[in-house]
Amino acid sequence: MADTRTDGVRAPVGGGAGASRPPRVNAGSVATHAALSLGALVMVFPFLWQLLTAVKSLAEVSRVPPTFLPDDWNWTSFDEVFTALPFREMLTNSVLATAGRTAGQLVFCSLAAYAFARLRFRGRDVLFGLFLSVLMVPSSLLVLPQYDIIQQFGLLNSTPALFLPGMFSAFGTFLLRQAFLALPRELEEAARIDGAGTFRIFWSIMLPLIRPALAALAVITAMTAWNDLLWPLIVNTDPQTMPISAGLSSLEGQYETNYPVMMAGSLIASLPMLLVYVFLQRHFVQSVAFSGAKG
């Protein structure tokens, strides 16, 4: 049992038991493919539409009946994005805001989630209920007082303003708490008998075991932060301090919107997020196994 302390994670399925079997081709997997492909088509269709809109002319975009494929493939919208917006600064702001918020949530939420799931202390359930209450009010309800606080800190029009409130999340705490709760209790007990301290158990035994949940939280938080709109617009009015989501939305007119440029901008802006996902999904689709945990 001593080896649990060093690392509980075993090789991923890809390299383990799963891949050593030859893939079975049968009616079942044909049906699976059919269902998954249909689902994937439904999922991707609006994105495809976005791509096609980006290469249409403004006139073609607002035509009835709508055209599916563009009359002319017109790539100028992609160039226009860069002249319409300070794209590089905005991208930098987005990256910083997203990184700050994601890192903050991973640290603060995992610490608190561990305590809520695995430690016993007075007032735990009340505190947890209190934390959850934050999820139960519309987030725009708190925008005004939050703005006042950021202003008192003198942080308006700054990068920290973009991610400060978002670093603290009831959603993340709840998600990670459930992940901790799902872990077998024996692991911890063994370590405790071996004399490991609470933080040590948290850091080197429990945390690695919820890696899939951490990765899922990272992906969801990063996406939320990347697409956040109302909050950045309120705290950072200076275009130089705005993230790309806010910048893109400013292309929206009162009566008419330049959809091709907007869609092109959004496509460019979503590339980094796709990369983050591809990088992180490796973690949350990787199996975790508990050596000797069954018992």
Next chain:
Amino acid sequence: MHRRTLLCSGLAAASAPVLAACSDEGGSTDAGGRTTLSYGMWDPAQVPGMEQIIAAFEKEHPDIRVRVELTPWANYWTTLKTSMRGGTAPDVFWMNAVNFQLYAAHDVLEPLSEHIERDRTPVDRHPEQLVRLYAYDGTQYGLPKDFDTVGLWYNKALFDKAGIKYPDTSWTWDDLRDAAAELTNPRERVHGFCSEMHRQFVLYPAIHAASGHVLRDGKSGFGDERSIEGLRFLTDMIDRGWSPPQSAMVESTARVRYWSEKAAMVHDLSAMAGQMYAVPALKDHGGVTVLPKGRERTTIIHGLANVISAKSEKKAAAWKFVHFMAGRRAAEIQAKSGVTISSYAGTQDAWLKSMPEFDLRHFLDMEKSAAPYPSSKNTAVWENLQYPLLGAAFSGKGGIEGAARTLGEQMDRALKEERQS
């Protein structure tokens, strides 16, 4: 620094408040001794034109810089209201009629009357109804920069196909109705007209053309017989199939139908001329004229104004900018950029000439007889009542009289609450 100091002492003699503003500015200048103003707006299409005006202004006032802050329309007012609390609002920003009285009543705008008098700002060169839209309790808080009127856009090719005459300045509602009937072609999914449930483009103009009113002396006009007559003219077109119902114009609006040559006639803004011009088919055979006459010939006029935040620490510089924006030079530059009609009389030539295929003159001609966009202190509250209550009648389900009367009663209740607040 010299110039600024001189200016300030010069002005100090003229007016005390300005002196206060000048001394306020001590701390907010940059290394070069220049004051930087922020200028809030929402229309990305107008940014290039505004930048040109700013360049001209900065040349005249080397000690002032102006930085554009563009906020999307959908969030403009929310953001502005929040930042007014905290004092991060732009020094100068765009205002519209719907929101103006709310801001003026809460003392968050800088009164301009004294400045106007002192600097002889050419207010009389702007349409009078428009200037009055931005006065509250006898004090002027905003100066118009542009205006919009609504005209009748038509598709000459569809008229030719139906073999009827194009609309002109002699048209009445009867002519419109007859033509709409002829032009409607269900097989091609073409409608003669679009009775779109749009307050500024369609509802208000129709109400006024029927000699009705939307708001008068703090009372709703929706229950008025004449107003109902105007609305009935619109829903009647839907009931007869000459206009698509509102339920069909949700995804494909009147404008989109006109662009796609599925609507022969629509009401639309002068500000949309540029976009119409960009559609090749319309540049070729689109036309525009005045709105047809009901009981009277009229349209709705609205325009944006520049206002100064009462919390601005750079009011002297801000006023110089607003004053400049209300002048002839700025108006000419704006007209040349082609997006909107400058409100300064006699500067619109460049705009007219920018699209020779369209007879844009009609939009200017309508200004004299136009009714101003109706507004009160909390306009949004009673405006929000309109679409949900009128929706069914505009979807071919009938009952416009009852719906309009209910709307009138509810609007009166909202206006009463507004007076008490």
Next chain:
Amino acid sequence: MSVFPATAAAKSAGRRSPTSTARPAPRGQRTAYWFIAPLGLGFAVFYFWPMIQTFYFSFTKFGPFGGHTWTGTDNYARVLRDVTVWQALGNTLIYCGIGLLALPLAIVVAALLNRRGLRGVAVYRALYFVPFVTLPVAVGLVWNWLYSGDFGLLNEILGWFGVDRHYWVSDPSTAVLAIGAVMVWSTTGYYLVIFMAGIKSIPQDYYEAAELDGAGALRRFFTITLPLLSPTLFFASVICMIQSLQTFDLIYIMMGEKNPAVGDTQSVVGLFYKWAFIENAQGAAAALAFLLMLLIAGLTYLQFRLQRKWVHYG
């Protein structure tokens, strides 16, 4: 007695191994507070304090540019009297009911993606993530086109089967369902990410053992995947309920302002938004938000009570 499951877990663990942390030392207690402190501090500053302030404002008349006057429970009375609130509440409950359908859908897809030996899994996973990076405006545009009464694909297809054309999003009787469908579409990918992580936390050995026992795919799903996924599933069902009770953005994007069905599809948060940000009735809006919070808290409490019957913790 607590409704929160950690207690239950600790108890069951305590039953199994008496040496567990059933009776923590005071020092252990203090450690727990240190774990929570950073998050607690952030919450206090950025959420609890604003919530307290806003709660106070819900008893006042609140000026659009600051300033307020005490009006007692007027705002709450206004909310409860307003018929549009009750209509919005009805709609919101329907959205919630439809929104929860995303969960079974996401579980099935997650389980399918977990089938070992399935080719192209990585591609599917990437494709199912795409809604995350699709611009919300594009989502609104494409669905509105699909639903469009005159020119939409849906009517076109239904037309082949002789179904009459229908204005899906502007007819009050179908608009809520039409929006609900898009809601399910837009959240499935989200729960998929969560479920994939949950499934992957299930020790692989369990499956191997079951397979040796001759359990088929379906049985493995019901006897291993589902029970062991239940903590995640519980999380997802609470979150899904809370979020669909707060639906707003999607309705706004899909309906626009001039839709004749706009009143019939309004959600509670939509109403909140209208009052707070358009009609300058922040006090009443806050009262509405806190009443909604009360409802959500009640339902969440219920979920926590019920979980003991179906959630299995480690």
